[in-house]
Amino acid sequence: SYDLTQPPSVSVSPGQTAIITCSGHKLGDKYSYWYQQKPGQSPVLVIYEDIRRPSGISERLSGSNSGNTATLTISGTQAMDEADYYCQAWDSNTAVFGGGTRLTV
């Protein structure tokens, strides 16, 4: 089965840049997606097809995907960005989520 690996936690000071990675075999050959989940809330899609932002998502969030690693970058991190972030990809008709990364600001 296909696995996506994320760091369990990332900590960043307000105003700094947060980088959350997601690793999987030849992940760069697939589309990656990122979801934000705040406590007690449903997940929200924040990045799709590696780099695209849905309407209403802050420009401070950006994505990239190459080789074996997809990356979610949050610039000028704010307290409101504190949340769990999950990467996701498809492999062989199966959707796979990473284990999630808790971002602490």
Add this chain to the structure above:
Amino acid sequence: EVQLLESGGGLVQPGGSLRLSCAASGFTFNTYAMTWVRQAPGKGLEWVSTISGSGSNTYFADSVKGRFTISRDNSKNTLHLQMNNLRAEDTAVYYCAKGDTVTENWFGPWGQGTLVTVSS
């Protein structure tokens, strides 16, 4: 505005069955794939199943294959998840999510979720 409202969760004994529903509005339902994702208490997201817009293609996680069935009623804009032979490890909040016109793509928006508890 897209709205997804799950229902049908509750307490069920191991080996029992439960049928979840997701009422959709705000978009052309039969055009988009739909997905169930679950989240066990304090854990991460786990994909459960996806169905194409027409309902002709379905996909399941290995953990539920043979026990769960996904279906949709495009005349009623409703998604279903029939869960049989439930196990303690199926305990989770179950979310339905709208997909894209292409089945293997993103999930969003998501509903508020419905809690399924499998316990004796």
